[in-house]
């Protein structure tokens with residue numbers, strides 16, 4: 001029987017995703033404490049007014065343990081440079097009697113890509129989840145939940161990472177464009193993390209997925225064209241060529257290969273990486289309406305595309 005979670009420490013809550021999770025945790029009634037690096041150069045931490053924030057040396061087990069004392073859960077939202085540092089945070093959480101650790105995943109399902117080219121790039125994340133599994137096995141009162149979310153849809157649509165460049169009015173379609181892929185708005189991810197912590201029993205020691213929706217490239221292009229009245233110029237690429245371009249970059253030590261691998265991972269015909277079941281089904285997280293979300297994210301005038 002896993003007891004209810006009331007207090008939550010958040011690591012890396014001041015970045016791109018963090019504020020959305022902090023906001024939903026606070027709204028869901030958790031007592032949230034922000035934890036930020038002593039070395040942080042983030043001059044305008046984006047924590048809500050009045051939220052307790054502790055500045056901690058992430059290299060010190062004792063300092064991390066002190067920050068985690070009295071916390072039921074630790075949610076880590078650290079960015080890429082902090083992925084490895086999470087192992088010491090796991091040790092500290094365990095020493096402080098924390099019951100649930102949510103590591104910084106929030107992207108592709110890293111459990112599925114071990115040993116693949118994209119898996120090499122997210123090897124640090126895979127390693128942390130392995131570490132959590134090992135610790136939880138030895139310490140039954142310590143549990144973890146991993147959460148894959150697919151692409152941050154609200155960001156991706158605006159910056160062109162969803163395959164559509166709104167500024168240039170162009171789109172690139174990989175393979176047939178019919179493969180469904182997993183995508184989440186950052187606000188949805190915040191709600192998912194809060195719901196997981198409200199369901200500690202069902203979500204203990206599980207790697208779950210969530211999504212605002214699954215969508216295909218063709219669906220998105222049709223929707224954007226319909227909502228804006230603008231015809232996009234569509235070019236086509238094969239997932240094999242995109243994957244090869246990624247492999248060439250990776251061989252040169254160029255980690256921008258990740259974006260090529262991600263496009264093949266999401267869009268290749270038969271990739272099978274859309275969400276099925278996951279947290280949406282397990283704990284009743286509703287999907288969002290693609291049309292309404294896209295409508296809300298598009299610029300109000302086509303002149304601003």
Ligand SMILES: NC(=O)c1ccc[n+]([C@@H]2O[C@H](COP(=O)([O-])OP(=O)(O)OC[C@H]3O[C@@H](n4cnc5c(N)ncnc54)[C@H](OP(=O)(O)O)[C@@H]3O)[C@@H](O)[C@H]2O)c1
Nearest residue numbers: 012014015016017036037040078079081082104107151152
């Ligand atoms: N699915 C997607 O489309 C997508 C897109 C982007 C990111 N992600 C994933 O989402 C998670 C969060 O990403 P993000 O973009 O929100 O991260 P971010 O903004 O780059 O960084 C989040 C926070 O991490 C902390 N941090 C930075 N360097 C650190 C270090 N060396 N050690 C420890 N902490 C450090 C900082 O907090 P303080 O300064 O307060 O310490 C920073 O504000 C990551 O797992 C990332 O891979 C997914």
